[in-house]
Amino acid sequence: MDKLAIHGGPKVRTEPIKTSGMRFDEAELKELKEALDQQTLFYWHGNKVKKFRQEFAALYGVKHCHMVTSGTAALHVATATVGVGPGDEVITSPMTDQGTVIAILAQGGVPIFADLDPHTYNIAPGGIEPLITAKTKAVIVVHLAGNAADMDAILPVARKHGLKVIEDCAQSYLCHYRGRLAGTLGDIGSFSLNDFKHISAGDAGMVITNDDQLGARAQLYLDKGYARDGSGRRPPFLAPNYRPSELHGAVALAQLRKLPAIVARRNSLGDRLTAQISNLPGIHPHKVLDGCESSYWFYLGRMDPRVLGVSRDEFVAAAAAEGVPVTPGYIGKMVYEYPVLADHHAFDNCSYPWDGIYGRNVKYGPGMCLVAEEIEATSWRCPITEFMAERDVEDIAAAIRKVQQYYVGAKKAAFQLSEHSRSIS
Numbered sequence: 001m002d003k004l005a006i007h008g009g010p011k012v013r014t015e016p017i018k019t020s021g022m023r024f025d026e027a028e029l030k031e032l033k034e035a036l037d038q039q040t041l042f043y044w045h046g047n048k049v050k051k052f053r054q055e056f057a058a059l060y061g062v063k064h065c066h067m068v069t070s071g072t073a074a075l076h077v078a079t080a081t082v083g084v085g086p087g088d089e090v091i092t093s094p095m096t097d098q099g100t101v102i103a104i105l106a107q108g109g110v111p112i113f114a115d116l117d118p119h120t121y122n123i124a125p126g127g128i129e130p131l132i133t134a135k136t137k138a139v140i141v142v143h144l145a146g147n148a149a150d151m152d153a154i155l156p157v158a159r160k161h162g163l164k165v166i167e168d169c170a171q172s173y174l175c176h177y178r179g180r181l182a183g184t185l186g187d188i189g190s191f192s193l194n195d196f197k198h199i200s201a202g203d204a205g206m207v208i209t210n211d212d213q214l215g216a217r218a219q220l221y222l223d224k225g226y227a228r229d230g231s232g233r234r235p236p237f238l239a240p241n242y243r244p245s246e247l248h249g250a251v252a253l254a255q256l257r258k259l260p261a262i263v264a265r266r267n268s269l270g271d272r273l274t275a276q277i278s279n280l281p282g283i284h285p286h287k288v289l290d291g292c293e294s295s296y297w298f299y300l301g302r303m304d305p306r307v308l309g310v311s312r313d314e315f316v317a318a319a320a321a322e323g324v325p326v327t328p329g330y331i332g333k334m335v336y337e338y339p340v341l342a343d344h345h346a347f348d349n350c351s352y353p354w355d356g357i358y359g360r361n362v363k364y365g366p367g368m369c370l371v372a373e374e375i376e377a378t379s380w381r382c383p384i385t386e387f388m389a390e391r392d393v394e395d396i397a398a399a400i401r402k403v404q405q406y407y408v409g410a411k412k413a414a415f416q417l418s419e420h421s422r423s424i425s
């Protein structure tokens, strides 16, 4: 057994792993200059947002793409567009960004959480149907970390019960699902261009759909209910202003053209890591479903404390001491543990939408989704970015292997010692 760095042994990796680099360059500058030269930054008058929408729709092979100010705005537009209203229940994943939850609550909807598959970290097949009530209106499927959820299991259940399906692809650009792209399988797909995503416009987002009616409603929901097709300013419902500016369109356009190369690189590095840590007792790689390709927004593996004989935090501390960027878990707590849900505090001085007049008095708190909580408690995360080299991923794998071998060996030695002392006592 090699001596671990945490015990004073040599590190697997001595220089830092570079995970970031130049993502904006002359291409973005050129688009920005052209946007300013238009002498209007209004999305409906300029050409940058329009061009971006066209190119994104073409890349995804869909009829409609709308650009908005954030991924949260995209999800809000999507939930409003499919008709979620006060008291309607929306089933989603507990391991997601708060933006998913905001979109439901902003429409007065009640979030309901489905448990996850232990290794893809997406909603488990069979996780949705038992949660459906007469109030269930929609499902927001989160494709976590670039990895597609099991849509072949989810879609038939949704169709059977007449539920709308929104795909939250904020973390999953160009994520392939059995010959199709995540975001085009349900009724509406949503995306984020916040600064941490595969591509960034600072902040912005998109919704895509093939449904003409939903496409038209989404346009109204992102723009105060104003029809911009000349049919007049008569907002048919309450709708916020989530309009992007031409500056966002310009940067997004240049970024979009870089996306296929970014995703191809991440896919190859992430799969390389998986190949190098597969079949190690006590280690579970990030599982990608058969016929699917992950675009790895990050890499989330798991360790089994029973097999390794140490806690997740001890394992992560040992791996990080080897000089690689391994950190514990993903979001710390499930979103249903946040005060906004646990305390029914979406709005001040009332418990709307859980007040009984509108929605069910759902109690949120630890224990709701046991598999998801177990994932968070036993997972380790590392970055996968287009700026990393093959050697970086190999060193991460080597650190995981070294630490795994050490603890499996130490556990075996401790077991043999206890057997031995039992046999002589």
Ligand SMILES: Cc1ncc(COP(=O)(O)O)c(C=O)c1O
Residues within 6 Å of the ligand: 070, 071, 072, 073, 075, 096, 097, 099, 100, 142, 168, 170, 171, 192, 193, 194, 203, 204, 205
């Ligand atoms: C899964 C998921 N959904 C929604 C969002 C919200 O996106 P934004 O930050 O652009 O509002 C994020 C952002 O982190 C996300 O990761």
